Amino acid sequence: MSISKKFMIRFIRYFLIFYFSVTFIICAFFVYFLFTSEQSFFEEDMQSVDSYSISEYIKFDGDKVKPVKEMVNYVKRHDGVLVVKNKDDEVIYVSEKGFKLRPLNTYRAEEFTTWEMPKGQQVIYLQNTILNEARRKLERNEKDAQSYLDEHNLALFVVERKGITKISGAFDEDVVNNTLFKHKNNDNYQKYFFVSYFKDNKNYYVVQKNPHPADTKAIFAENSYIYDKDFMNVMKNFLIWYAWMNLVVLAAILLLSIFLGNRLAQPLRHFSTWVEQLAKGDYSVLNNEKIYKNGRLRRKYRMYSPIDGAIAKLTGKLSDDKNYQSNMNIQRENWVRGITHDLKTPLSSIYGYAKILNSGMPLEPDEEKKFISIIEDKALYIDQLLKDLNMVYQLKSDGIQFHTEETCLRTYIDAFVSQYGNKGLSYVHKEDATIHIDTSRMDRVLTNIVSNSFTHNVNVEVWISTYTSGSNAIIEISDNGQGIPQEDLTHIFEQFYRGNRTNEHHNGSGLGLSVAKEIVELHDGTIDVVSSVAGTKFLITLLTY
Numbered sequence: 448m449s450i451s452k453k454f455m456i457r458f459i460r461y462f463l464i465f466y467f468s469v470t471f472i473i474c475a476f477f478v479y480f481l482f483t484s485e486q487s488f489f490e491e492d493m494q495s496v497d498s499y500s501i502s503e504y505i506k507f508d509g510d511k512v513k514p515v516k517e518m519v520n521y522v523k524r525h526d527g528v529l530v531v532k533n534k535d536d537e538v539i540y541v542s543e544k545g546f547k548l549r550p551l552n553t554y555r556a557e558e559f560t561t562w563e564m565p566k567g568q569q570v571i572y573l574q575n576t577i578l579n580e581a582r583r584k585l586e587r588n589e590k591d592a593q594s595y596l597d598e599h600n601l602a603l604f605v606v607e608r609k610g611i612t613k614i615s616g617a618f619d620e621d622v623v624n625n626t627l628f629k630h631k632n633n634d635n636y637q638k639y640f641f642v643s644y645f646k647d648n649k650n651y652y653v654v655q656k657n658p659h660p661a662d663t664k665a666i667f668a669e670n671s672y673i674y675d676k677d678f679m680n681v682m683k684n685f686l687i688w689y690a691w692m693n694l695v696v697l698a699a700i701l702l703l704s705i706f707l708g709n710r711l712a713q714p715l716r717h718f719s720t721w722v723e724q725l726a727k728g729d730y731s732v733l734n735n736e737k738i739y740k741n742g743r744l745r746r747k748y749r750m751y752s753p754i755d756g757a758i759a760k761l762t763g764k765l766s767d768d769k770n771y772q773s774n775m776n777i778q779r780e781n782w783v784r785g786i787t788h789d790l791k792t793p794l795s796s797i798y799g800y801a802k803i804l805n806s807g808m809p810l811e812p813d814e815e816k817k818f819i820s821i822i823e824d825k826a827l828y829i830d831q832l833l834k835d836l837n838m839v840y841q842l843k844s845d846g847i848q849f850h851t852e853e854t855c856l857r858t859y860i861d862a863f864v865s866q867y868g869n870k871g872l873s874y875v876h877k878e879d880a881t882i883h884i885d886t887s888r889m890d891r892v893l894t895n896i897v898s899n900s901f902t903h904n905v906n907v908e909v910w911i912s913t914y915t916s917g918s919n920a921i922i923e924i925s926d927n928g929q930g931i932p933q934e935d936l937t938h939i940f941e942q943f944y945r946g947n948r949t950n951e952h953h954n955g956s957g958l959g960l961s962v963a964k965e966i967v968e969l970h971d972g973t974i975d976v977v978s979s980v981a982g983t984k985f986l987i988t989l990l991t992y
Contacts, residue, residue, distance in 0.1 A: 534567030793825030903927030
């Protein structure tokens with residue numbers, strides 16, 4: 448499966464998890480709201496409410512009365528009046544300013560409802576005061592009755608055989624006639640509120656339009672919960688809209704994932720191809736015009752700059768390592784050929800002179816001594832070569848053990864010069880210091896350097912000097928030889944490097960100075976070299992204690 452497809456599938460997966468999690472929370476909220484939206488008793492007739500329920504909606508704090516918001520809204524919506532008296536029959540609360548309560552025996556029974564509270568207070572709810580006031584005015588033939596009807600947008604109907612006939616008002620006779628008798632409980636589930644009275648052997652109805660009829664919106668569930676039709680329609684429309692939105696969102700997700708999968712995965716495909724190229728041994732920088740512009744990542748792909756930089760760095764490192772390995776292989780091949788030659792030449796001499804000595808041929812004492820000296824010299828050369836090879840193996844395999852000890856630098860150099868036994872070697876500047884070294888390993892370092900001076904130069908003198916600089920001790924080994932060519936100077940500490948003077952008799956193994964460098968570094972020191980036609984100088988820096 449391609450990277451873009453993997454990216455696209457993963458993007459879709461995580462986005463859908465997030466999207467449907469949010470969807471579930473939203474739907475759960477609406478379902479909870481739907482099934483907990485039971486209508487309060489205030490949507491019913493107040494006359495059916497008991498004292499316990501009323502006490503839950505009217506709070507008393509001494510003589511202060513605090514009806515809950517639902518009750519206040521119900522009273523306003525039904526043009527009623529809420530009155531509360533204390534136990535001394537004093538009015539302590541009226542919902543409508545300026546309203547004066549008459550004695551209850553002057554109201555009709557259907558006009559009011561009362562409840563007695565636990566501490567003796569009395570709650571009185573007067574039904575639609577506008578309708579009832581209009582009825583009283585009409586019954587008493589008050590002059591302002593008609594103006595009162597007009598002022599409050601009320602209609603007056605009379606009952607006749609064919610139905611009801613409008614006397615005044617703007618309501619349609621047919622509509623009122625069809626709906627008036629569907630609800631006669633004066634609750635909020637009807638289109639009209641009305642009161643009736645009998646006068647002159649006729650029944651009259653005073654009708655008021657309900658501004659917020661609930662009957663067209665009410666749904667009764669089996670558990671007697673009442674739900675709002677408008678709310679259900681809103682829910683229905685929401686679900687339809689939400690279904691379409693889901694389809695649109697899913698389509699958008701698919702298109703977006705395809706787009707992002709191709710766009711954002713394109714650099715990943717490039718880097719994947721690049722890494723595969725590296726795995727095949729091709730260490731060239733992979734150029735892609737879709738990814739790069741003027742040698743840099745395009746702006747839209749700048750987020751991948753760290754990855755690009757890391758792979759480019761890796762490519763450079765692998766390329767350098769490949770070149771280094773190639774050079775090392777060439778040097779190793781040259782070294783093997785040189786070692787073979789170096790072993791073959793002394794072995795041939797040893798074999799030839801040994802055969803002469805063993806042949807019984809009469810020889811002069813001086814000749815015999817000369818042949819034996821040559822055999823000894825060649826044997827020592829082979830032994831040194833084998834020691835260098837063994838030392839390289841031990842250093843590379845961590846098989847060499849160091850046994851450092853506190854050493855007096857001046858005493859150590861004096862002993863080394865005396866032991867080396869070459870008149871051309873001298874200790875010229877003697878400064879004392881205390882160092883921790885493995886003397887046998889450091890002997891190898893000094894021997895390799897000093898031997899090179901004598902091997903590669905004729906009539907050379909070698910001087911050793913010691914100095915201190917701060918917390919460092921410096922061993923300086925210098926000679927007055929012909930110097931090291933500049934093209935060889937930067938490579939002399941590399942393994943197997945033998946230089947360009949291949950025509951010399953003792954060209955060396957190419958291991959001595961690399962062994963010396965590793966031994967010094969294992970002593971936490973450094974070794975440096977400077978050379979010119981006037982001679983060569985090696986500087987070994989070690990810590991003092």
